[in-house]
Amino acid sequence: MARSARTTPGRLGIIASALVVLSVLTGFVAALALQTKQDTISGLAEHREPLSAAAQQIYRSLSDADATAASAFLSGGSEPVELRERYEVDLAQAGAALVKAASDVEGIPDAEKQVDTLGQQLPVYTGLVETARANNRFGLPIGSAYLREASTLMRTKLLPAAQELYRIDVGRLTDEQDDAASFPWLTVALTVILLGALIATQVYLTRRTNRLINVGLLVSTVAVGIGLIWGVAAGWVSAVAVGNARDEGSQQVDVLVQARIVALKCRADETLTLVARGEGGAEYEKEWQVLAPTISGKGDGDKDLLVKARDAATDSAVSGEVRSAIDNAQAWQEAHRKMRELDDGGQYDQAVAMAIGDDDTGAAKAFNRLDENLSSAIQKGREKFVESTSSAENALIGLVPGVAVLALIAAGGALVGIRQRLREYR
Amino acid sequence: MKRVALLLVAAFALTACGGPGRPVDLAVVTSADRPEPEGSGPGQAGSGGTEAPDCGDPTASLRPNGLGIPAGSTMAKIRERGRLIAGVDQNTYLFGFRNPSTNKIEGFDIDMAKQVAKAIFNDENKIQFKAISSRDRENVLANGDVDIVVRTYTINCERLEKVAFSAVYYTTGQRVLVPKSSTITRIDDLGGKKICASSGSTSLTQIARHPAKPVPWSVVNWSDCLVLLQQGQVSAISTDEPILVGMAAQDPAVKIVGPKLTEEPYGIGIPKANTDMVKFVNAVLERSRGDGSWQQSYNRWIADRLGEPASPPTPKYRD
Structure with a gap:
């Protein structure tokens, strides 16, 4: 080899092998990187996003179950059928979402821990609620002690675990979105080097042989060029779509979910203040006072989640939902203010009616409308996410086999082109 | 396809290791985390120091x-x-x-x-x-x-x-409530055992200062004590007799024992x-x-x- 490298045919042989190896290597690396990217993008829509949605569903359902149990308790006598049904549906949804969330925590100890807590404590919670219910039916005040214990379990263990799980899942989603939109430096660098090598070889051959065009190498160069342009263009389109899915989809959903969590916490505080009926209730009301301004629709986008969601909304359907959410949040806060006035003024029964009654201007109705607005805005945000993510996926269709074939063409072209010249030396 | 490939690799890796694998250990959870009423915890005697001030007849x-x-x-x-x-x-x-x-x-x-x-x-x-x-x-x-x-x-x-x-x-006066199946007949039998009372009550102070050295356990509401007793988290409840009577009226599986310890x-x-x-x-x-x-x-x-x-x-x- 060392000797043959000094002769032109020897050098050509080495160049040919190098080009073939480089083409095949570039093709292999590119195909692998593209396949990984495709898997990441399809994983976003098929696993990551549904899991973060499942985590928020767990939180919502559990929190609503707790607030509903408190409302049923406040209504006195035998609990209203619709509240019982709502509680049952909440628990069924939480259970189903938990199973989904549990399917994908392997290898992430922190997430495993949250799912473990939820799995262990949820049956305990329901047991306590049913014990409370049985005692309430007997007219025994120990029922309310069981309900308080259940609510404490919910607020100190279950809800924090669900919130943490959601945070972890959103973090994983964001990380993988970054992966999916990242620039494939290695592949592009290899392709550019290959392209440069092909061009350099052609310049070298032209000087040595005085022939302007080598068909084989030209085909190679064109194939690599097509691969580069196609890859960069498709990659760019895909990255832009992933970015849209994040900005208009998942990030928007995250803000809405946070607003919903705040609304649920406020609702639980509102009912628990009335259940406590005195000193212990001051803590809940204090939390309400801290949390409520973050969903009042009046502050600036830094502190007010609903304003943030409204300002960030690009879709008219989403911003419409957020606008009515703001109206309903304000109606709710007005009802809450009146309710507190009644309770502080000694009109407890009227305050309870204001908080859980069927009146259209009451707190319960306003909260339900707000929750529906947020739920449907979240759904629309999720649709936007799936739409953009699947267009990111579509942009890459055919690229993997395409790149592989182009690499083989490049290798073949280089081989054929150089052999043609070599033959001339014999 | 990918899964099949992974399985093959895993199978190969396992057989290559030689020895047989061990089943995944499922017995990681050996105890249950019990729920507790809010504010439940070890109890302390009232804030009045060791000696109550003398004010003649307080009544x-x-x-x-x-x-x-x-x-x-x-x-x-x-x-x-x-x-x-x-x-x-x-x-x-x-x-x-x-x-x-x-x-x-x-x-x-x-x-x-x-x-x-x-x-x-x-x-x-x-x-x-x-x-x-x-x-x-x-x-x-x-x-x-x-x-x-x-x-x-x-x-x-x-x-x-x-x-x-x-x-x-x-x-009235302070007495002791225990499960019906219990062999305890008075507070002296409860040395080292948890007795529940509401925090800030004279009953809790009485438990904390009793010579038999029971473990005072405090809660926010009296009914939380009954919850803890029903869940087996405390051995007894001690407070004024009519409060205990109210508990016994809610749970036929408990009994009130012992003499009145105090006058309230x-x-x-x-x-x-x-x-x-x-x-x-x-x-x-x-x-x-x-x-x-x-x-x-x-x-x-x-x-x-x-x-x-x-x-x-x-x-x-x-x-």
Whole structure:
């Protein structure tokens, strides 16, 4: 080899092998990187996003179950059928979402821990609620002690675990979105080097042989060029779509979910203040006072989640939902203010009616409308996410086999082109 | 396809390792994490130091001066407000509890509070109940959040430094409640075992100072104690007999054992500065003893369940 490298045919042989190896290597690396990217993008829509949605569903359902149990308790006598049904549906949804969330925590100890807590404590919670219910039916005040214990379990263990799980899942989603939109430096660098090598070889051959065009190498160069342009263009389109899915989809959903969590916490505080009926209730009301301004629709986008969601909304359907959410949040806060006035003024029964009654201007109705607005805005945000993510996926269709074939063409072209010249030396 | 490939690789890796694999250990969870009522934890004796201050006979109150309401008096201010604010319990069966079927607060203590409202407004329903915990009783009176506290409130010298009390309206003593299957017959058998009482109560102090050295366990509400006992998290509950009777009425699987350990005179707590209110409340109590309304309340809530009749305690006054 060392000797043959000094002769032109020897050098050509080495160049040919190098080009073939480089083409095949570039093709292999590119195909692998593209396949990984495709898997990441399809994983976003098929696993990551549904899991973060499942985590928020767990939180919502559990929190609503707790607030509903408190409302049923406040209504006195035998609990209203619709509240019982709502509680049952909440628990069924939480259970189903938990199973989904549990399917994908392997290898992430922190997430495993949250799912473990939820799995262990949820049956305990329901047991306590049913014990409370049985005692309430007997007219025994120990029922309310069981309900308080259940609510404490919910607020100190279950809800924090669900919130943490959601945070972890959103973090994983964001990380993988970054992966999916990242620039494939290695592949592009290899392709550019290959392209440069092909061009350099052609310049070298032209000087040595005085022939302007080598068909084989030209085909190679064109194939690599097509691969580069196609890859960069498709990659760019895909990255832009992933970015849209994040900005208009998942990030928007995250803000809405946070607003919903705040609304649920406020609702639980509102009912628990009335259940406590005195000193212990001051803590809940204090939390309400801290949390409520973050969903009042009046502050600036830094502190007010609903304003943030409204300002960030690009879709008219989403911003419409957020606008009515703001109206309903304000109606709710007005009802809450009146309710507190009644309770502080000694009109407890009227305050309870204001908080859980069927009146259209009451707190319960306003909260339900707000929750529906947020739920449907979240759904629309999720649709936007799936739409953009699947267009990111579509942009890459055919690229993997395409790149592989182009690499083989490049290798073949280089081989054929150089052999043609070599033959001339014999 | 990818999964198949992974499986093949895994299978190869396993066989390559040589020795057989071990089954995944499922017994990581060996104990259950028990739920606890909010604020439940190891208990401490009352804040009064080791020796309670001596104030003579704490049960001697101010002599009543009729049911008239002079202008500018505390009662006149309450009447102006339109309602009496009473700090009560909503979790202690028979004394102050929320009736789950009506959402109303009822009980022996509640009847006493209603008597006071009736004397001011001639309407026992002009009253706002604020549920408070045992440990908050002194605070709400000191802050003026409530006009009276009627909440199984034992009169003692330590408390008299911060609040004023009416004359005694009920006298009882501390006993012990255990599961029916238990072999315990008195508090002395409970050395090293957890006994539950509400935080800030005289009962908790009594448990903490008992020579048999039981472990005091404190909760916010009396009914939380029964929850803990039913869940097997404490061995016994110790407090005033009628509160225990209220628990036994909710759970046929418990029994009350042992002698009365203490004497607990209940009074209505009033902000220390409102001496006119103390005299007024004592006049209300006097009326309820005279017109049979005390007896009626006692018979309604306590007599049958305790299994013994009682008559109202004789009041003592300082002069």
